[in-house]
Amino acid sequence: xKHFHGTVRQERALDAYVKLLRAADxxxxxxxxxxxxxxxxxxxxxxxxALYHIGPLCLGELAHKLLKTSGNLTMVVGNLQKRGLVxxxxxxxxxxxxxxxxxxxxxxxxxxxxxxHVERIVAAMSTLSPAEQKxxxxxxxxxxxxxxxxxx
Amino acid sequence: xKHFHGTVRQERALDAYVKLLRAADxxxxxxxxxxxxxxxxxxxxxxxxALYHIGPLCLGELAHKLLKTSGNLTMVVGNLQKRGLVxxxxxxxxxxxxxxxxxxxxxxxxxxxxxxHVERIVAAMSTLSPAEQKxxxxxxxxxxxxxxxxxx
DNA sequence: CCGAAATGGTTTAATATTGAACTACCAATC
DNA sequence: GATTGGTAGTTCAATATTAAACCATTTCGG
Numbered sequence: 072x073k074h075f076h077g078t079v080r081q082e083r084a085l086d087a088y089v090k091l092l093r094a095a096d097x098x099x100x101x102x103x104x105x106x107x108x109x110x111x112x113x114x115x116x117x118x119x120x121a122l123y124h125i126g127p128l129c130l131g132e133l134a135h136k137l138l139k140t141s142g143n144l145t146m147v148v149g150n151l152q153k154r155g156l157v158x159x160x161x162x163x164x165x166x167x168x169x170x171x172x173x174x175x176x177x178x179x180x181x182x183x184x185x186x187x188h189v190e191r192i193v194a195a196m197s198t199l200s201p202a203e204q205k206x207x208x209x210x211x212x213x214x215x216x217x218x219x220x221x222x223x
Numbered sequence: 224x225k226h227f228h229g230t231v232r233q234e235r236a237l238d239a240y241v242k243l244l245r246a247a248d249x250x251x252x253x254x255x256x257x258x259x260x261x262x263x264x265x266x267x268x269x270x271x272x273a274l275y276h277i278g279p280l281c282l283g284e285l286a287h288k289l290l291k292t293s294g295n296l297t298m299v300v301g302n303l304q305k306r307g308l309v310x311x312x313x314x315x316x317x318x319x320x321x322x323x324x325x326x327x328x329x330x331x332x333x334x335x336x337x338x339x340h341v342e343r344i345v346a347a348m349s350t351l352s353p354a355e356q357k358x359x360x361x362x363x364x365x366x367x368x369x370x371x372x373x374x375x
Numbered sequence: 376c377c378g379a380a381a382t383g384g385t386t387t388a389a390t391a392t393t394g395a396a397c398t399a400c401c402a403a404t405c
Numbered sequence: 406g407a408t409t410g411g412t413a414g415t416t417c418a419a420t421a422t423t424a425a426a427c428c429a430t431t432t433c434g435g
Contacts, residue, residue, distance in 0.1 A: 112420065112421075113421090114420085114421065114422090115420090139421090139422075139423090140422070140423055140424080142422080142423070142424080142425095143421065143422050143423070146420075146421070146422085147420085147421075147422095150419095150420070150421095165430075165431070166429075166430060166431085167429070167430050167431070
């Protein structure tokens with residue numbers, strides 16, 4: 072938005088906003104493009120990674136963690152299920168819940184893909200010094216949690 | 224990725240990466256949800272805003288600015304055109320180019336929506352002090368440009 | 376208990392998004 | 406000036422994404 076002119080206050084906020092979004096977008100699309108050889112879309116990777124590291128989750132929890140709608144998760148989990156990477160099981164206690172678990176096949180896939188993914192993140196972030204990385208994390212966290220809480 | 228355990232170096236990079244993405248996602252989805260009453264999707268708003276502030280652009284330039292593919296822009300611009308918010312004109316000089324311009328109707332819509340949008344950005348960013356906003360912008364910029372340049 | 380409200384998921388319709396194949400046009404070279 | 410190659414956009418098939426309507430189940434107030 073270099074072509075917008077407002078008050079100092081506005082331009083400062085806009086500038087930080089735009090640069091934040093662009094950085095996130097650039098880093099993320101690079102990382103996600105590297106996942107393609109595994110045949111995983113970004114969303115599919117997100118679901119599998121969560122199940123791999125956290126354990127079985129129900130659809131609503133997945134949706135909450137990935138900041139997506141439940142309708143979306145129905146589709147993404149469906150596609151993972153088709154490929155035998157996850158299972159979906161109706162809970163006996165409360166039949167409204169569907170527990171999603173990663174299968175052995177899914178586990179193997181993530182185990183194969185994740186280490187390289189982490190190394191690419193390290194490489195990408197290494198542009199920033201350790202102190203800068205911590206600073207960025209703290210600022211982003213403060214911004215994200217405040218906005219999330221304010222407009223809940 | 225609180226459930227991943229690696230080296231200090233890895234966890235620092237992952238933490239910064241995750242918090243960056245989540246902050247961007249949270250702020251952006253809040254802002255974009257506020258645009259719905261205008262009947263604009265995030266992408267449509269992005270295109271319209273660019274045309275409004277920069278002037279007429281061809282499809283490739285729009286794709287580059289919005290970090291999207293040309294195929295995507297064909298669709299988004301098509302939907303904006305259906306609603307009479309932009310026009311698409313074949314260039315005489317080089318007939319491969321299609322120049323996209325905002326119409327008076329589109330201009331009015333953005334003029335009506337944009338000021339509130341800016342104020343919401345200011346409000347969201349105001350969690351951070353002016354110095355923190357500048358710091359965040361600088362760190363995000365450094366990260367984004369380096370990653371974009373490295374993996375071009 | 377029972378009917379009403381709340382909750383978890385699915386479905387539906389519309390738009391978005393991508394990569395890849397394809398079309399139209401331009402440019403350069405021989 | 407025809408072939409060759411490159412560039413701008415479109416089309417296509419598949420997945421993603423959302424909001425809204427809907428279905429099933431549970432919970433709660435009376």
